[in-house]
Amino acid sequence: MLVRVLLAAMLAGVLAGAFATAAQSVRVNPLIIEAEKYEGEGGHHSHAPAEHAHEATETAENVEHSHDATASEEVEAWAPEDGFERVFFTLVSNILVGVAFSLILTAAILLARQQISLQSGLVWGLAGFVVFVLAPNFGLSPELPGMPAADLNERQTWWLATVVATAGGLALFAFSKKIPLLIAGALLIAAPHVYGAPLPESHETAVPAGLAVEFAVATIVTSGLFWLLLGGVLGNFLQRALLAEAKDTATA
């Protein structure tokens, strides 16, 4: 395995994840916390839908989870406490997601067999943004806690299918010159939206519409910055790592 390449990808992911945590603290996280005030009102209790069977956040402060976790496990699952603990776990999750996206992007870059640099990395980052953010959000708007949504499994399936179809379509656009393949690419990108995203029966919610609009803009702008930073940093790191691997092979 090209160990340097994998380490470069992971490091880029860690940096992008840490950046995302700082960027999200500006607008995204305050809006999530604001929306949680409305959770449970208006007949929607999104933290504990039937398929989750847990009532974590609302009662978390009443639970001595660190002491009698096993005793309370059947009633409610552990959740980080608001404040430092919550920010810490969000940082860890963001870093892991950053590493995940960075590795997936690296696999695509290596498969494409193109020259990679900071500049071309920015284009790859933009492609990641289109695939993982713009395409799924065209069908499933960014959700705030407390907002109604269709069945979780159906939404996850549609999200994944849309990501795969959009990535395949973009790849056909980028790397093929034959008209039938370009048409196939366009059809692939359009297909999930023609099929339609799973939507809730009613959009009625206690969360103010203005908050949802602000959240949609905030998440999309923040994600855009994350993907550009990830792409640029990854492009630079991969260029260095690949050159080092090539020198090793040449001298070996």
Place this chain on the structure above:
Amino acid sequence: MLSQTNTQANSLAIPAIDNKLIATVAFAALFGSCLLYFVAFAHSDVLHNAAHDTRHSITAPCH
């Protein structure tokens, strides 16, 4: 001379298709996907609660 070396080096920066490259691509794709699954998709309550704000921020389906 220096620029010539750089050009040579740059053209080497597209790795040859060999077992090493295939293993690297496979590892990156599989490990990356598994990581994404656990942080953003797994239904486990504990994983969901720990990664809650991340799931909302990256607009993955949550709840």
